[in-house]
Amino acid sequence: MSDNKTTLAIVDDHPIVQEGLQKLLVNAADITIVGCFTTGTDFVHFLKDHPVNIVLLDISLPDVSGIDLCREIKKRSPDTCVLALSNHSERSMVLQMLQNGATGYLLKNISGEELIACINEALNGRVSFSHAVKEIMSRPSVNELKDVPRLTKREKEILQLIADGMTTTDIAGTLHLSPLTVETHRKSLLQKFDVKNVAAMIRAAIEQKLI
Amino acid sequence: MSDNKTTLAIVDDHPIVQEGLQKLLVNAADITIVGCFTTGTDFVHFLKDHPVNIVLLDISLPDVSGIDLCREIKKRSPDTCVLALSNHSERSMVLQMLQNGATGYLLKNISGEELIACINEALNGRVSFSHAVKEIMSRPSVNELKDVPRLTKREKEILQLIADGMTTTDIAGTLHLSPLTVETHRKSLLQKFDVKNVAAMIRAAIEQKLI
DNA sequence: AAAAAAATACCTGGAAACAGGTAGAAATAA
DNA sequence: TTATTTCTACCTGTTTCCAGGTATTTTTTT
Known part of the structure; x- marks a missing residue:
């Protein structure tokens, strides 16, 4: 057959x-x-x-x-x-x-x-x-129990621009958004990564190959 | 044959x-x-x-x-x-x-x-x-012309703590320094990496394996 | 068609970072 | 022993970020 x-x-x-x-x-x-x-x-x-x-x-x-x-x-x-x-x-x-x-x-x-x-x-x-x-x-890896955040398309985009050194207003300019919107996404990112500032976030993002 | x-x-x-x-x-x-x-x-x-x-x-x-x-x-x-x-x-x-x-x-x-x-x-x-x-x-590598910044011992130390998500005052506390001193080092770091903010710095530092 | 998720935008207030200085000890190199 | 670098610390502003909300529209999923 x-x-x-x-x-x-x-x-x-x-x-x-x-x-x-x-x-x-x-x-x-x-x-x-x-x-x-x-x-x-x-x-x-x-x-x-x-x-x-x-x-x-x-x-x-x-x-x-x-x-x-x-x-x-x-x-x-x-x-x-x-x-x-x-x-x-x-x-x-x-x-x-x-x-x-x-x-x-x-x-x-x-x-x-x-x-x-x-x-x-x-x-x-x-x-x-x-x-x-x-x-x-x-084996239940000690290290990687902290789950990788699931980011939306927009969030990935903005994460990348943050990593490129752009400020909120810069990003708003290039994406044609209100700076306030970018701030909202930025806040979501910090929450999802469970960190307090971009420094820690960028590090985590690179470790998890999201950048 | x-x-x-x-x-x-x-x-x-x-x-x-x-x-x-x-x-x-x-x-x-x-x-x-x-x-x-x-x-x-x-x-x-x-x-x-x-x-x-x-x-x-x-x-x-x-x-x-x-x-x-x-x-x-x-x-x-x-x-x-x-x-x-x-x-x-x-x-x-x-x-x-x-x-x-x-x-x-x-x-x-x-x-x-x-x-x-x-x-x-x-x-x-x-x-x-x-x-x-x-x-x-x-092409004579774009990447490897921008030289890897030569950091001092203190700077490396502080860079690492920044990457860990600590603020200037946090770092001052753990290293028993004045926050103003830490700020000075922070400024030197930004200058040496030739970037405008920590986001870009952390990324550059990881790329150059300094973290 | 209803529910959930994502993207958009706003507000306030405080915290932190950044820019551009100066300057004196302490350690290191010439 | 100079000269240079590093580490320390301060000052004044301005900008950006972060925390805590609320809220509408659009898209996606159920």
Whole structure:
């Protein structure tokens, strides 16, 4: 039955990785690769009129952040399993991806067998981690219990401008907003980061890779 | 003449990358892949009794640093061209690799054609960079001209406390100084970083690894 | 269609930061 | 032993930030 094969897509801007994944997956008889994409927007566009069961998603793409892309995918196609692919295994990033709908998190040093095993895990509705990630997630990290704040689009924008050294009135000027509005966002940011001033906020934001 | 084909080895601990590189190189008729290795020591051992013309070398291996491995390879087999493979394009890393005998530096987002072109460049005795690296190396780094500010002991101390979210009076308290003194240091810091406020300063300080 | 979240904007008052000075000890380098 | 740097401390303003609200409109979610 060629009909009920699993459809899989690859989203990664590295040709080497695309080719490598394809080669590792040719041995999996029940998986059909239906597309390879180098940008998030390309894939989202494809998803409009093609069903995809599994997507292997590089979280550091040139156009959009892995987190935003994951949300977007799950919004448009909730049944698609998103497996995040990454080079780095930071606990906070893993948690953020899961919070935004990912079904698993794989490191790029994964072996072929493990990759296929993880895909099957995901198909069976289970969260799947590659070996190294599993270890990191198993112990309840002392450090990173403080959750990463979930910022709105506007807030991210303003955070970035603050980090660039702009004052409230500067920011209001460039975004064509009232300074009072910018202040409101600024207050929300301080609250979400749970800090008292920008110095601490910028530091926290960089640590959590939000800048 | 199958004899004068180019012999090439791959050293990378990511199965995905190994497979991907192999697949991208099957089209290059004059290249024979003579080995794939996941650790530096494995490859060095192989090199003892096998000639290798080109080695694609991942610079972030689990066992040894890319720099050390490159030195070792060139010591044992000076005629082997080392092409560094990396995810990151930091100017300093590129320079270090070249200083230690590498013939080129490629980013992992390289395309198949570019990869083969770079290998041929290297075989002809020329230094080869992938596109993105070339750009970074061509212009005399914007980044590294603005010198890292030379801070005094006290300034470093206060910078750190500012980054921790402390106010001037807080800092004065913990260091047993007058708030006015702390303000003076704070002013010096802003001047040395050439910024207008702490937000920009903290960011710059973290970028320059002073925090 | 109703509810929740996000973005917009306003107000007051106090706290902190920033800009542009001066200046005297103390430590370090020449 | 000078000369220089660093650390200390002060003064006067102005600007910006922060805390504590309230409140309307728009967008998104349910």
